Amino acid sequence: MCLALPAQITDIDFATQMAIASVDGVKVEVSLALVDDVKVGDYVLVHVGYALNKIDEEEALKTLALFAEAGLAAS
Amino acid sequence: MKYIDEFRQHDLAKQLAQVIAQTVNPERHYRLMEFCGGHTHAIFRYGVQDLMPSNVEFIHGPGCPVCVLPTGRIDNAIQLVEQHDVILCTYADLMRVPGGVGSRATAALPPSMAVASSRNSLLKAKAAGGDIRMVYSTQDVLKIASDNPDRQVVFFAIGFETTTPPTAVAIKQAQTEGLINFSVFCNHVLTPSAMQAILDAPEPVSIDAFLGPSHVSSVIGSLPYETFAEHYAKPIVIAGFEPLDVMQSSLMLIRQLNDGRHEVENEYSRAVTRDGNVKAQALMAEVFELRPQFEWRGLGLISNSALKLKAEYAEFDAEQRFEMPAIEASDVKGCECPAILRGAKKPQDCKLLGTICTPENPMGSCMVSSEGACAAYWSYGRLRGDVATSAESP
Numbered sequence: 001m002c003l004a005l006p007a008q009i010t011d012i013d014f015a016t017q018m019a020i021a022s023v024d025g026v027k028v029e030v031s032l033a034l035v036d037d038v039k040v041g042d043y044v045l046v047h048v049g050y051a052l053n054k055i056d057e058e059e060a061l062k063t064l065a066l067f068a069e070a071g072l073a074a075s
Numbered sequence: 076m077k078y079i080d081e082f083r084q085h086d087l088a089k090q091l092a093q094v095i096a097q098t099v100n101p102e103r104h105y106r107l108m109e110f111c112g113g114h115t116h117a118i119f120r121y122g123v124q125d126l127m128p129s130n131v132e133f134i135h136g137p138g139c140p141v142c143v144l145p146t147g148r149i150d151n152a153i154q155l156v157e158q159h160d161v162i163l164c165t166y167a168d169l170m171r172v173p174g175g176v177g178s179r180a181t182a183a184l185p186p187s188m189a190v191a192s193s194r195n196s197l198l199k200a201k202a203a204g205g206d207i208r209m210v211y212s213t214q215d216v217l218k219i220a221s222d223n224p225d226r227q228v229v230f231f232a233i234g235f236e237t238t239t240p241p242t243a244v245a246i247k248q249a250q251t252e253g254l255i256n257f258s259v260f261c262n263h264v265l266t267p268s269a270m271q272a273i274l275d276a277p278e279p280v281s282i283d284a285f286l287g288p289s290h291v292s293s294v295i296g297s298l299p300y301e302t303f304a305e306h307y308a309k310p311i312v313i314a315g316f317e318p319l320d321v322m323q324s325s326l327m328l329i330r331q332l333n334d335g336r337h338e339v340e341n342e343y344s345r346a347v348t349r350d351g352n353v354k355a356q357a358l359m360a361e362v363f364e365l366r367p368q369f370e371w372r373g374l375g376l377i378s379n380s381a382l383k384l385k386a387e388y389a390e391f392d393a394e395q396r397f398e399m400p401a402i403e404a405s406d407v408k409g410c411e412c413p414a415i416l417r418g419a420k421k422p423q424d425c426k427l428l429g430t431i432c433t434p435e436n437p438m439g440s441c442m443v444s445s446e447g448a449c450a451a452y453w454s455y456g457r458l459r460g461d462v463a464t465s466a467e468s469p
Contacts, residue, residue: 001168002111002237002288002289003113004289006076008077031212033244034241034355045293047238047241049211049213049241050244052240052290053294053352056346060081062344063320063343063344063345067319070090070094071087074090074091
């Protein structure tokens, strides 16, 4: 129920707060009513047709670096 | 797919597994509760349990909204359709959950049919002619209300803090647009109070640490868990839903337990901040208020654990618009969902699992929702060595 997918915003209608987002190439309609400052190109988490949050690229890279560290520790 | 594939890498999973094996203390047992059904699903689907040392055990929590909804509320929704002729809209997960009592749709069935067949579900009520519609988004419900001005349209709302803000948006939008035929049958519940209820239970299940919710936390932030971790002295790591997230978070919990720490750590920092989504929180606070108590399947009545519409929005509250008496409903005999939801039993402890209870013919809610522990077990875990032979496919 709480699953949400990362999707990239491709088009925004500011008047209606609706956007088109691409989930791995599949276009979905997404409401931006719950988020501020979203622009085309941003990745958001989409849940039941709403963008819940922007995804933070820098933090994602940090987490991936943590996994890589674990790899170094294991080898 | 960006932000997904990187978090499912096979080689990294093996390396993480090696580090976890080196980190655990062989003298002790680690009991980690994953609160969310999303985590349970990831653990089974990707075989995360098999990558863990034998002394690291996952206890499946109640974080599946469909699973914890008392069956009486399903009966309430069916009554709305059968007695008040409303258009009932809901997310797909709820459609197949068996209610607690038989009704018009199933009254004609011969008594020889199995117990659960005499129970109604939204799908059966729809087959019997009820106007029940599956929706993807609350925006769809508003459109249906706007297209059917002569009909009452009720949104059967369920879900945790992730799904609640979209309901709040719809209620406010309905008010602005004057959609007076729209109302909400609210069953939204809160995560932190359920976590407390698990530890406050008269015979609490032994849990050493928690994998914290992913997307609930992206809305409420990591802050609400801080007093919880301190008060109960249990470490919490907020974990993403991908398999590497689950493994890394488990490693962080194991390290905390080894060090005797009980802190809130955030592994899912790409989507969760300490303060969460403040805009969504403000919307929820504007539209909803706490119910003094609410029944959770398996956990019983929990104080301050659910939301209802505030007086300012009472005109959109289906429970005020229609007569909806509380319905006490019993579970299917032998169904272990309540004990499984508390973490007291595992799916393989249930005699019904895989015999008469399967995803095609679910007896209990843990098998209905794909996030339910029984469905995850049946779909991905049943061929592992420790499953009872009765769970063989018929």
